[in-house]
Amino acid sequence: MKIALFGYGKMGKMIEQIALNRNHTIVAKVDVDTVDIDFSEMDVAIDFSMPSAAYGNITKCFEHGVPVICGTTGWLDKYDEAVALCKAKNGAFIYASNFSLGVNVFFELNRYLATMMKNLDQYKVSMEEIHHTQKLDEPSGTAITLAEGIIDNTEYKGWKLEEAGDTEIPITSKRVGATPGTHSIDYSSTVDSIEIKHTAHNREGFALGAVTAAEWIVGKTGIFTMKDVLNLG
Numbered sequence: 001m002k003i004a005l006f007g008y009g010k011m012g013k014m015i016e017q018i019a020l021n022r023n024h025t026i027v028a029k030v031d032v033d034t035v036d037i038d039f040s041e042m043d044v045a046i047d048f049s050m051p052s053a054a055y056g057n058i059t060k061c062f063e064h065g066v067p068v069i070c071g072t073t074g075w076l077d078k079y080d081e082a083v084a085l086c087k088a089k090n091g092a093f094i095y096a097s098n099f100s101l102g103v104n105v106f107f108e109l110n111r112y113l114a115t116m117m118k119n120l121d122q123y124k125v126s127m128e129e130i131h132h133t134q135k136l137d138e139p140s141g142t143a144i145t146l147a148e149g150i151i152d153n154t155e156y157k158g159w160k161l162e163e164a165g166d167t168e169i170p171i172t173s174k175r176v177g178a179t180p181g182t183h184s185i186d187y188s189s190t191v192d193s194i195e196i197k198h199t200a201h202n203r204e205g206f207a208l209g210a211v212t213a214a215e216w217i218v219g220k221t222g223i224f225t226m227k228d229v230l231n232l233g
């Protein structure tokens with residue numbers, strides 16, 4: 001498969017290694033200073049760039065008929081526009097706030113736990129995410145997906161960084177050293193707490209998930225999620 005990388009930073013480089021190990025070819029490495037982009041050779045584009053760059057990269061790919069896997073976070077105010085363009089161009093698109101298998105299992109666990117906690121008013125939920133100090137967005141995209149999983153299954157109506165109202169999920173974002181990504185959700189009452197937690201040990205899981213999604217999407221049209229890609233029981 002001929003893969004174009006949009007964003008050749010920490011994730012772009014990790015994805016390149018995994019793609020080459022799986023016998024794919026990297027036909028483009030597009031970064032901030034790239035001027036001419038040849039879309040003609042691309043079977044699929046994988047965007048791990050920056051919040052301010054993702055939408056522009058994605059829409060250029062759709063204009064040229066290239067399917068897109070996007071892991072960049074912090075640009076979702078434009079997600080609906082991207083989806084509309086993808087549909088208009090009969091393209092193919094997957095956005096995931098987190099491509100790792102473990103986090104996608106954790107997303108399902110979070111939703112299931114939320115359904116169990118829905119009527120237990122003595123417990124208050126809160127969330128914490130920890131990432132490296134270079135991260136530009138907060139809260140993390142993964143934390144937002146986790147909050148949406150709780151909101152969909154309980155009476156919580158929204159989320160807020162730090163201090164939150166009664167119907168909002170408080171999220172604490174910490175930036176510590178080179179932390180690849182840690183997310184925990186806590187339900188606390190006056191007598192006990194229940195906590196679920198996912199800890200990434202490195203970036204390999206994110207990169208492998210993105211390459212797996214790229215392999216899966218080629219030849220398809222539509223808007224998909226990692227749930228479509230992964231065989232979760």
Ligand SMILES: NC(=O)c1ccc[n+]([C@@H]2O[C@H](COP(=O)([O-])OP(=O)(O)OC[C@H]3O[C@@H](n4cnc5c(N)ncnc54)[C@H](O)[C@@H]3O)[C@@H](O)[C@H]2O)c1
Binds near residue numbers: 048071072096206
């Ligand atoms: N979904 C996931 O599983 C997942 C996992 C890790 C990181 N991320 C997200 O991926 C993004 C990138 O993460 P990273 O750790 O590789 O960051 P990084 O800062 O190491 O790399 C980003 C790269 O994008 C480049 N860039 C800037 N403008 C660009 C443009 N217009 N076109 C193409 N490239 C451009 C930067 O120069 C840089 O090289 C972030 O938004 C991060 O939150 C998502």
Ligand SMILES: O=C(O)C1=N[C@H](C(=O)O)CCC1
Binds near residue numbers: 097135136140
């Ligand atoms: O390193 C990052 O930046 C990460 N971003 C994603 C997020 O915002 O959830 C996934 C985890 C790593």
